[in-house]
Amino acid sequence: MENVSKTANVKRERVMNEFSDWYNEMIELAEIQDKRYPVKGMNVWLPYGLRIMRNIENLIHEEMVRTGHNEVLFPALIPESEFEKEAEHIAGFHGEVLWVTHAGEKPLEVKLILRPTSETAMYPMFNLWIRSHADLPFKIYQIVNVYRYETKHTRPLIRVREISRFFESHTAHDSFEDAERQIREDLEIFDNLAKNLALPYIVSKRPDWDKFPGAFYSLGAEVIMPDGRTLQIGTMHNYKQNFAKAYEITYETEEGTHEYVHQTTFGMSERLLAAVMGIHGDDSGLVLPPTIAPIQIVIVPIPMKDSPYDVNAYAKEIAKDLRTAGIRVYVDDREDIRPGRKFYDWEIKGVPLRIEVGPRDVEGNKAVFARRDTFEKFSVDRDKIVEEARKTLDAIMENLYARAREFLETHIKRVDTIEDAKKVFEDRRGVVELPWCGEESCGVEMEEILDASMLGIPYPEETAKIEGKKCANCGRDAKYVARFARTY
Amino acid sequence: MENVSKTANVKRERVMNEFSDWYNEMIELAEIQDKRYPVKGMNVWLPYGLRIMRNIENLIHEEMVRTGHNEVLFPALIPESEFEKEAEHIAGFHGEVLWVTHAGEKPLEVKLILRPTSETAMYPMFNLWIRSHADLPFKIYQIVNVYRYETKHTRPLIRVREISRFFESHTAHDSFEDAERQIREDLEIFDNLAKNLALPYIVSKRPDWDKFPGAFYSLGAEVIMPDGRTLQIGTMHNYKQNFAKAYEITYETEEGTHEYVHQTTFGMSERLLAAVMGIHGDDSGLVLPPTIAPIQIVIVPIPMKDSPYDVNAYAKEIAKDLRTAGIRVYVDDREDIRPGRKFYDWEIKGVPLRIEVGPRDVEGNKAVFARRDTFEKFSVDRDKIVEEARKTLDAIMENLYARAREFLETHIKRVDTIEDAKKVFEDRRGVVELPWCGEESCGVEMEEILDASMLGIPYPEETAKIEGKKCANCGRDAKYVARFARTY
Incomplete structure (x- = not known):
């Protein structure tokens, strides 16, 4: 019964069917960015959007401290x-x-x-900084602005010419094995972050023709957006010694010999916020995970003429209790704006929980909770508010994650033939998995036929191996499952 | 007696006499920045330096929240x-x-x-954002990288081609009076920040020929560095309607008419860190105010062979107590490095307080405190450590501020003639105040004769007015005291 009502109230029709319009509208209405800056593909971060992004970055900084990465800041200009x-x-x-x-x-x-991206800025300095095996592993990161003069259609946070919140960690190691351990740590960091954003995702090992320039191999983490296109929100690269050789980055081993270091990088960006917007949002606006919401709870007092109860004072008392409990709370006591309009504004901005208090609530020592994710409303006793608020925020996180996981799982389909793959792209969109012989020529042909990109093979590689299937393109024995999708 | 010993132990000979060398050495030895990046005037922030700067910026963010400024982020590129x-x-x-x-x-x-600087990036958007008197005052800020291709000698944090930590707030107002109120608020913010950095300073109203391009008037806040040259670490500008007219930024008044807004800006940068380094540092290295020190207390265990006491465990217990009390503490239990070398390292990095614990301390339930600002050492009972640590950190702040204020005050000299001014610049360096008729021609001539810049007149302007004195250049009645200094 409860589940039925949850699903029934949440509309995602515009999000699914007119995603592009919905997204552009939300960037503006939720005050994430202003797109009217007079350079194409460069946008202005507005205060509300920036506060969400800063909260995401705080989660990243925490993970970096936990894993012993040091923060640095390199110049934005690199000599030719x-x-x-x-x-x-x-x-x-x-x-x-x-x-x-x-x-x-x-x-x-x-x-x-x-x-x-900063390889060519950083590695001349790595050459100076790294001397001995005692300096390894060497782990640094920065969050900076980077520039890519995209010729494709630009889109705020997703495809821009100035990525203004670009995270990159760079590491150096004494062996390929230790670099592999680093990649596993990156995946763990990414997983912690994704859980905090309630974002289920898949990781694929990119095909050689689509790996990062200079990498030995590249991994990409993707979410599936409401329109079925995938969005890459994290990448990890093992460079082996490719850059070390170009920049002469060597270290002295315990035995006194000199070896090139092994290197990795790990990248993320403001696309994390785009993913949060698209995956959790609904036709009423954003739905923010409480972990990163600038305002976790908005309290809307609903005064009534001639009532003897002071709803504003009551709202402020509740706010004080919640704030003391470490919750980010805001009382919207603006005058001359009707409660309905306030509800509408905060729904667009994705505030996870709204608490309404009217004279009857003051009288009865209660408050009404309204969940943004399900639109459920229920009454809570005054002395249970802090406890119930905590529980409800946790429940919202869980529900967002469960909902998103269901969407992801139902949008990945494994089929055996190109024809079936085509049907999936017509029908339901998302990610299609096909048997593949492993040859570049077949992979590229399938990309063309399907008008889709090969994301790569599932990672870890063991999970990608298949037997007893034929390559969907050439008919020879298939070695792997390969993932295809229309991508952002 | 106590004061004598304080002064006696602190050596600032190199800081005063070879400031430039000392400064460059400290940038490197304290691991603030690496100057070897292959573009002149662009440096790499190292983890320790960046942590100090982030702490300074956190103080700025707090002041911005307190005063209702919203954080934004604009693109770094501006169309011609x-x-x-x-x-x-x-x-x-x-x-x-x-x-x-x-x-x-x-x-x-x-x-x-x-x-x-971002006027020309921001104001086309102000044109779109500001509609009515209800939008005013409009107050935003950002901390970003900016670029000035300096032709003068570059110096880390002080004169660079990429200022990577540039703070700028921009405001719009419905009247000149409200813009003036904003300037007063900026001065208050600056004063709070300067107190937290233990930096005494002076504020001058810049002469017209040296105001910010486009400003109606400019204020500059200066400190005096150990070599007697002044360093501008804050600026406030009242633009009147100069930019509003160029960018057509108008608002609708309550009466329905349209008026140009009045605008102000307030700027600071990584020079704040340069000032902290120069003003508090001594011949042993940096001395950081506890407010911004990444490590406020370092604990150095001093083990002794064959002792039955576990100094490392004891050090960690103390660290835990301090950390619980909200103090940033680090236990330097590196093996194979002698305590003396550890003392030396942390003195260079300016850690405000060192706690040494040896077997005798464990036995006697004590610890030895060593103040970085005075080199005083004293024994503290185990159960008083948290309380004494707090007191000592406060005492260090006070001492740093008092010491710096004395230096500032003894390096500002008011004289009546050019000859006396020249002598001051030979003798003791710093700021010289001279009677001035207020004419640009006289001001510029005095700059040339003294080989110094006019900082401007003391601010507020009332404090700059003088009577009964003659202009040091032309001999006519002087209207103001004008400040001259060799500047960074």
């Missing part, structure tokens, strides 16, 4: 000469870098690029 | 067309802006500049 040291890397980014060529009226002696 | 709308502003920055001219191989249709 440093940028061009690793051949694959420069080839991968060359078409989309922004060039600083002049200072005042004068041309620069060495042209500078605005970092598209 | 927007940048050139305010004539004085563009003239003031034109020579030193960095130009982004190409994306990949292709020239951009509209060239972009890397922001040297």
Whole structure:
């Protein structure tokens, strides 16, 4: 009975069917960013959006401290000469870098690029910093702005020319095995973060033709957005010694010999917020996980003329109790704005829990709770408010996660043939898994036929191996399951 | 007696006489920044330096929340067309802006500049955001990286081409009076911050020929560095309606008419950290105010062979008590490093208080406190440690502030003639105050004769007015006291 009412009240029709419009509207209405800045693909972070993003970043900082990464901050400009040291890397980014060529009226002696990512800025310094095996593993990170001059259609937080909240950790190790251990730690960090955002996801090992420029292999973590397209929200790369050789990053072993370090990176960005918006949102607006909501509870006093009860004072008392309990609470006591309008505003902004107090609540020593995720309303005794608030916020987290996991699971379909794969893309969208022989030529052909990208094979690799199936393209024995999706 | 010993132990000979060398050494030895990044005037923030700066920024964020400023984040790139709308502003920055001219191989249709400050990025959006008197006062801020292609000698944190921690608040008001109220609020915010950094300072109203490009008037807050040169660490500008007219930022009054807004800005940067380093540091390294020290107390266990007492366990117990009391504490239990070397390392890094524990301390239930600011050492009973630690950290703040105030006061000298001013610059350096008629020609001439800059007149202006004195340059009646200094 309870479950029925939950599902019944939550509408996601616009979110599913007109996702692009819904998303653009929410960016604006929930005051996440202003898109009217006069450079395409560069947007202004508004206070509310920035507060959510800062909360996400605080979760990242905590994980970094826990795992012994140190925070650094590198310049945003990289000399052309440093940028061009690793051949694959420069080839991968060359078409989309922004060039600083002049200072005042004068041309620069060495042209500078605005970092598209920081390998080529950091690794000349790694060369100076890393000397001995005692310096390893070496683990740093930064959250900065990076630039990629996208030629595709831009979209706030998702595809932009200035990623203004770009997280990147860079590590160096004494062996391939220790670099692999780092990748596992990255996956654990990512998993902790994703749980805190109530975001179920999948991890795929990218095909060689789509790995990060300069990487030995790349992993991508994806969510499925409401329109069925996947959004990459995390990447981990094992570089082996590729950059170490280009930047001469060596260390002295215990035996006194010199070896190149092994390196990894791990990246995330403001796309995490885009994923939260798309995956939890509904036709009434955002639905924020309590973990990152700038306001976890909004209290709306509903005064009534000629009532002897002071609902504003009562609301403030409740707010005080909740604040003391460590909950982020806001009392919306704006005058001249009707409660219905306030409900509407805070629903758009995704505040997880609303508490309404009217004269009857003051009289009865109660308050009405309204959950943003299910629209359920129920009455709570005054002396149970803090306890019930905590419980309800926890229940919201659980419900968001369960709902999102169900969506993810029902949007991944394993089939055997290209025809069936095509039908899935017509029908229900999402991720399609197909048997694959492992050859690039087959993979690329399937991408073309399906008008989709190969995300790669499920990770860890063991889970991707299959037997007794035929490659959906060439008909030879299949080695792996490969994932395909329309991507952002 | 106590005061004598304090002064006697603190050596500031190198800080005073070889400030430039000392400063560069400390940037490196205390691990604030790495200057070896391959672009002149752009440096890499190292973890320890960044942690101090983040603590300074947290104090700024707190003040911004207290005073109702909202945090935003603007793109770092500004289209040439927007940048050139305010004539004085563009003239003031034109020579030193960095130009982004190409994306990949292709020239951009509209060239972009890397922001040297954000007026020209923000005000096209103010034009969209501000509609009515109800939107005013409008108060926002951001902490971002900005670029000024300095042609002078660069110096970490002080004169750089990428200011990576640039604070700027921007406000809009319905009247000149309300903008003036904002300037007073800015001064109050600055004063709170400066007290938390134990930095005494002076505020001067800049002469017209040195005000911010586009401003109606500019205030500068300065400290005097150990070599007697002043360092500007805060600026407040009243723009009147100069930018509002250029960017058409109007609001509807209660009467329904449309008026241009009045605007102000307030700026600070990583120079705050440079001031902390220079003003509190001594020949043994940094001395950090406890308010911003990443480690407020370092505990160094001093084990002795064959002793039955476990000094490491004892140190960790003390650390736990201190941490529970909200103090940032670190136990340096590194093996194979002698205590003397540890003392030396943490003295360079400016940790305010060191606690040493040896077997005799464990036996006697005591610990030895060593103050970084005075080098005083004294024994404290185990059960008084938390209380004494708090008291000592407070005492360190007070002592740092008192010491710095004395230095400031003894380095400002008021004289009547150019000759006496010259002598001051030879003798003792610092700020010289001279009677001035108020004419630009005289002011500029005095700058040349003294080989110093006019900081301006003391602020508030009433405190700058003098009577019965003659202008030190032209001999006519002086109207103001004007401040001159060699500046960073």
